[in-house]
Amino acid sequence: MxxxxxxxxxxxxxxxxxxxxxxxxxxxxxxxxxxxxxxxxxxxxxxxxxxxxxxxxxxxxxxxxxxxxxxxxxxxxxxxxxxxxxxxxxxxxxxxxxxxxxxxxxxxxxxxxxxxxxxxxxxxxxxxxxxxxxxxxxxxxxxxxxxxxxxxxxxxxxxxxxxxxxxxxxxxxxxxxxxxxxxxxxxxxxxxxxxxxxxxxxxxxxxxxxxxxxxxxxxxxxxxxxxxxxxxxxxxxxxxxxxxxxxxxxxxxxxxxxxxxxxxxxxxxxxxxxxxxxxxxxxxxxxxxxxxxxxxxxxxxxxxxxxxxxxxxxxxxxxxxxxxDTRSHIEDNGTINYTNTKGEIEFVDVHFGYLEGEEVIKGISFKANPGDTVAIVGATGAGKSTIINLLNRFYEINSGTIKIDNIDIKEYTLASLTSQIAVVLQDVFLFADTIYNNITLNNPNITEDDVIAAAKEIGVHKFIESLPGGYNYNVKERGSMLSSGQRQLISFLRAYVSKPSILVLDEATSSVDTYSEELIQTATDKITKDRTSIVIAHRLATIKKADKIIVMDAGKIVEEGTHHELLENEKGFYRNLYEVQFADGGNP
CATH class of the missing domain: 1.20.1560.10 (ABC transporter type 1, transmembrane domain)
Incomplete structure (x- = not known):
């Protein structure tokens, strides 16, 4: 320039x-x-x-x-x-x-x-x-x-x-x-x-x-x-x-x-x-x-x-x-097309920092077996959401390896990798368009019948039909015509119809009402079934059924295990988080 x-x-x-x-x-x-x-x-x-x-x-x-x-x-x-x-x-x-x-x-x-x-x-x-x-x-x-x-x-x-x-x-x-x-x-x-x-x-x-x-x-x-x-x-x-x-x-x-x-x-x-x-x-x-x-x-x-x-x-x-002239691209040199296969995920000694010299992820290693639901918990800033960013290759890791089905994710073509990973974020973004278009994102391979069938499967069809115009209801800019819980349900359906191998739920129930949370929990059980899932949550009650819970602190994994295994460690991080969260008499 x-x-x-x-x-x-x-x-x-x-x-x-x-x-x-x-x-x-x-x-x-x-x-x-x-x-x-x-x-x-x-x-x-x-x-x-x-x-x-x-x-x-x-x-x-x-x-x-x-x-x-x-x-x-x-x-x-x-x-x-x-x-x-x-x-x-x-x-x-x-x-x-x-x-x-x-x-x-x-x-x-x-x-x-x-x-x-x-x-x-x-x-x-x-x-x-x-x-x-x-x-x-x-x-x-x-x-x-x-x-x-x-x-x-x-x-x-x-x-x-x-x-x-x-x-x-x-x-x-x-x-x-x-x-x-x-x-x-x-x-x-x-x-x-x-x-x-x-x-x-x-x-x-x-x-x-x-x-x-x-x-x-x-x-x-x-x-x-x-x-x-x-x-x-x-x-x-x-x-x-x-x-x-x-x-x-x-x-x-x-x-x-x-x-x-x-x-x-x-x-x-x-x-x-x-x-x-x-x-x-x-x-x-x-x-x-x-x-x-x-x-x-x-x-x-x-x-x-x-x-x-x-x-x-x-x-x-x-x-x-x-x-x-800006060179700010993720290198897409992969030659393997990732199709709907096992969905095994493995992080091997991964280091990463958004800024040079300031690591956010400090040598973490873990494995998610095919079909398992792995929950990641920890205080704000522990590095939970960063793991999702790295899995999708939104950012390049500094060192280490991330594998899916025993293959380094860099060897997959970027388009095929991201097409097999569906993400439901806490802050749902909807375009100023119809609900139908926000679900399909104008993918010609997803029909209206597919959308309706998927909505019925995860229990959100009645909610959508209750809106004026149903699936053709325009949600306006950033989905302003819907509540946060309704936007979250739309994002669940959007993830489900894409039929991914891997599902990521990032704080998906942290800011919704009780009614929406029940619908979301039903949808979660449905879309995570027989599918490798990574769930990031502050509310520990939503992850008790996870096959594995990973506890993070300051960019490191400090504990791993099931809900009951982690509770047995009286001085553990998870036990402490659990007791703090339910100290007020909340339902565990």
Whole structure:
């Protein structure tokens, strides 16, 4: 990713961006051709007007004048046709490129390690995938090709002016170096300004998205005023960044306008004196040069304006490529497809830390036999949920081995591994969609009959049917229309219909009501039957039937055994956890 923010233009970045146009080479060439034709047609109109004045109006030749009028009309129609094609296909090309880029970006983000999302703000990633990619399209629709077209017009016009009157041309050209220098300074200043704008937009998006998502916490703790004040500060910085770009525009464009007016005035002054004195300059040439001067300076002003657009697009491209260049993937070098087999799990001296030098899992080893239910208990922060993350390869272990059916999980293809491990999390995430789609996740291999049959098997069909629309009930964003217990039941059904070899229940009953817990317990008994299951729980009453209970503390396994075996150790961790949990007379 380019770090040289002071450069007016990054050609290396531009070249990389242009690589996305290769599938549309034909359209790219046509647009370039249309730009060339438009520059030629732009020169013809003032020249035909010059001929009409000198050859027809001054000599009073009405027949010849009508010929020139018809020719100018033909040129005008051709200009309209080519301009339509140019505008349409530059926008078409831009939208096609960002479609491909956005698809590549989204596909890449779905393959990132969980560690990447731990460190990246959701609002910032959303800005990259939506706002920044959309800004890139303006490089094609309003920036690059428009600039090329304007530059071609300027070159053709300048060359043609010299063939008509080199003296008048020099008068116009005297002003050019000043406006070109001003344009160069303006471009450099705008590059830095737009970098700041994109930063502030990302900050604003991130802040607003997080506060809207966590609005309940904001209101519960009466932080409305504090968050509003913080928003005011961020919004002020956003405004300041934009005002900076407005300031540069306010300086540059009046200067450019004044330079164009001076050039036109000099043409009229010198040309008028020449005509009065009987020189070679004619009224037609003066009229044409007034138009040529305007056509020469207008593109220069527009180029600066379009360069703003190009700069914004390049800054956005720089940010998007920054994500595209991110190497944060779990290595998927496995060659074995894991299918529904035994489901034996074994951890062998596994070490892991989310941060370098800070181990969370400290050399644990355990085995879950096929069809067994293994419960993992321990205080908060003991490393229970981390085991689930490692089993799914959301993170890479530092050392040791994790095996399924006596094969290192790294030897399985990642897709086949995750397809055979179903996870029910404590914090259930549901999409703003129907219950049916949240269960199947749009898997075409799971039919509605499969879903209904599975729901009946685990005892949640009646609950779903009681909702308006049944399986077509829209749960809204994050499942807000359902209670936590209902969301949990949906997640159980989602896990069950996928028919996994291994089932993971992570704190699945820690925050639900008694009625939902009974349904969940029934569902748990059903879906864990004859299937290797790992259950993480704080509520020890839910795991008494487990084939094995593993007790963890500070990243280590401190005890293993059945519920009754562990209770026999009067000074054991499990016995202590059990007594603390039921000290208030709770039902053991």
């Amino acid at each position: 380019s770090e040289n923010k002071g450069n007016a233009f990054d050609f290396k970045l531009f070249k990389r961006l242009m690589s996305f146009t290769r599938p549309y080479r034909g359209i790219f060439i046509f647009v370039a051709f249309a730009a060339i034709v438009m520059s030629g047609l732009a020169v013809l109109r003032p020249f035909l007007l010059k001929l009409a004045i000198d050859d027809s109006i001054v000599p009073k030749d009405s027949e010849g004048f009508m010929t020139y009028v018809i020719l100018m009309l033909v040129v005008l129609i051709l200009e309209v046709v080519f301009q339509f094609a140019f505008i349409f296909y530059t926008n078409w090309l831009g939208q096609s490129v960002i479609r491909d880029m956005r698809q590549k970006l989204f596909r890449l983000m779905t393959s990132f390690k969980m560690q990447y999302f731990d460190k990246s703000a959701v609002g910032r990633l959303t800005t990259r995938a939506v706002n920044d990619v959309e800004t890139i399209s303006s490089i094609f629709s309003e920036g690059l090709f428009m600039i090329i077209s304007d530059l071609l017009k300027m070159l053709v016009i300048a060359g043609f002016m010299l063939t008509q009157s080199w003296r008048l041309s020099l008068i116009v050209f005297i002003v050019l170096p000043f406006i070109m220098y001003a344009t160069r300074v303006f471009q450099k200043a705008m590059k830095v300004a737009f970098e700041d704008v994109r930063n502030q937009v990302a900050n604003l998006n991130s802040f607003v998205q997080e506060r809207i998502t966590g609005m309940k916490i904001v209101q519960i703790f009466t932080r409305e005023k504090t968050e509003y004040e913080r928003f005011q500060e961020i919004n002020k910085k956003h405004r300041k960044a934009w005002i900076r770009t407005v300031w540069y525009n306010s300086i540059f464009f009046p200067i450019a306008e004044m330079a164009g007016a001076i050039a036109t005035g000099l043409v009229v002054w010198y040309g008028g004196l020449n005509v009065i004195g009987g020189g070679a300059v004619t009224l037609g040439i003066i009229t044409a040069f007034i138009q040529y001067a305007e056509m020469l300076f207008r593109p220069l002003r527009q180029i600066a304006d379009k360069f703003n657009t190009l700069q914004m697009g390049m800054v956005a491209a720089n940010r998007v490529f920054g994500i595209l």
